[in-house]
Structures are given as C-alpha cells and as structure tokens.
Amino acid sequence: MFGAVVVGIGTAGWVRIRDMLSPLPGSPAEKLTVRGFISRRSLEPQQGVSQISVEEAVSREDIQVVFICTENVLHENNIRTFLQAGKHVCVEYPMTINYRAAVELWDIAQQKGVVLHEEHIELLTEDFKELKRQVEGKQLQEGTLHFTGGVLKPGFGFPAFSGIARLTWLVELFGELSAAAATMEEDSVNNYSKMTAKLVTRDNRPLTWIEERGPGLPRAKNINFLFDSCTLTQIPPAPRGAVGLFMQDLNHFSAKLTGQVNPEELHREKTRILHCLELAEKIQQLCQS
Secondary structure, three states: OEEEEEEOOOHHHHHHHHHHHOOOOOOHHHHEEEEEEEOOOOOOOEOOEOEOOHHHHHHOOOOOEEEEOOOHHHHHHHHHHHHHOOOEEEEOOOOOOOHHHHHHHHHHHHHHOOOEEEOOHHHOOHHHHHHHHHHOOOOEEEEEEEEEEOOOOOOOOOHHHHOHHHHHHHHHHHOOEEEEEEEEEEEHHHOEEEEEEEEEEOOOOEEEEEEEEOOOOOOEEEEEEEEOOOEEOOOOOOOOOOOOHHHHHHHHHHHHHOOOOOHHHHHHHHHHHHHHHHHHHHHHHHHHO
16 A cells, blocks of 8 residues: 655645545555645645644655645645655646756656656546547648636746646647747736747647636637648537546556556656646747747
C-alpha cells in the first residue's frame, strides 16, 4: 500500500480524497490509502481525513505519495520539497510556470527514483478523444483554437501557463509546435485579458491559439481546423465517460506507481509535458518583448 497526503483542499483536492476513499474495484488506485491533508488554513477533518503539517508529511515513512492541488504559483516549491524527501508526486497542470524549473524537478525525481506525474484530465474527456479520432490522418492547412472563460483568481500564472490544457490539446492533435509570434491585450480596470499566440506545425502550417478571459464570458472552446479534405468548426459532442476524469487520472498515476506503465509511454508523456511548458514560456516572452 502507498500512504498518501493531499496538499490544498479546493475542488481538485476534495475530489482526490473522495476518489482515494472509493477507488474503482480492481484498479491500481486500490493501492492508495489517504493519511491526511495539508492546508494553509486550519480546518476540521475533511471526509473523515485529518489535517497534518508539511513537516509531518515529509518525515513520516508511511507517507510515500503526495497530491499537489494548490494554486499554480505554489506548485514548484511543493513539488521540490516532497521530491527531495523521496515522495512520489502527482500535481495538477501546469507543473510549474517556468520551463527550467520543470526540467530540474524531473531530474530530481529521476535521482530519487520516484514518480513525478502531471495531471492532464483534458486529454481524457470523451469529446477530445472523438476530436482526435476525427483529426487523425488528415492534413492540416491552418487552424484556430479560441478559448473563452471567466476571470481567474490570482496565483494561476501567465495565460500561456494557466491555459496549458488548450496548448496540450494542440500538441496532441498536431505534434510538435513552435511559437512564431504572440500578443497580449489587457484591460485591468475591467478584468479583461486576451492572449493570441501564432504557432507553426513541423510542416509549417499555421495555428492560432487564443485565451480570452473576462467577467461574464462563457466557458467555451471554439475551433476552426481547415484540412485538405474538410473543415472542423465544432468539437464533436460525445457522451460523458462512465469513469470520472480525476478517477481516470488517479488510475493512470497509480499504474505508474505499481510499474504498470511502459517506459516508452512515460518518455512520450514527459517529452510532451516539457515541450508544452517550453512553448508556454516562449509565448510569454514574445508577449512581454
């Protein structure tokens, strides 16, 4: 069994505890048992689980696994603390808001012989799986992914990092990308922002990624992908999967802990994550130059 703690008790942290308390029968997640949670606030037990300190989590030998569910700007320090203590880490995306730090953290995980896993539930949705099926084998000519959403609380980082789920979609669909140009429009009085990144595929096809946020904006992803044979202008509707997204991710992370994921898949995942973080940093630099 792997004893686990959850750092941060927002929505994601609460769901992590719930899923570990009721894992899917026969799944690798049955190997996890919750030992406590960590929060900056002083809280009553959550779902029957008691609060503990960072120091206790680091020193206890019956705690081998940590789930980090804090604001993005706090991820790096938390990951570093627990990796250095020899704990396996599962962190919500993005792992860091700095590419070089992510490379360093992966090096530490390798040195310590522990698993470092970045959650990407956006790749597990049924609509994304259906979109990927529809894109497969087609030759992209040009495309746009335009995300809109409400205002983020402080602590989520630059839009290229806070919105890295959309960037990850594009990389999964179209392969390695490079950033050609990027701009940022901001109206701080009205809490409005719009980042526009001009990306290019390996075979020089243009992709535009827009992250637009402001009060009252609907949470939506709009696509326009022009292929040699057709145009896709909406994400295909798909029924919800039988297993929740966080539960699917928990099973994937648990499979890594128990050695059930092959090295090639682990390498592919790490390569994609680092590529997306490096791209996000490049987009931020272009916006700020």
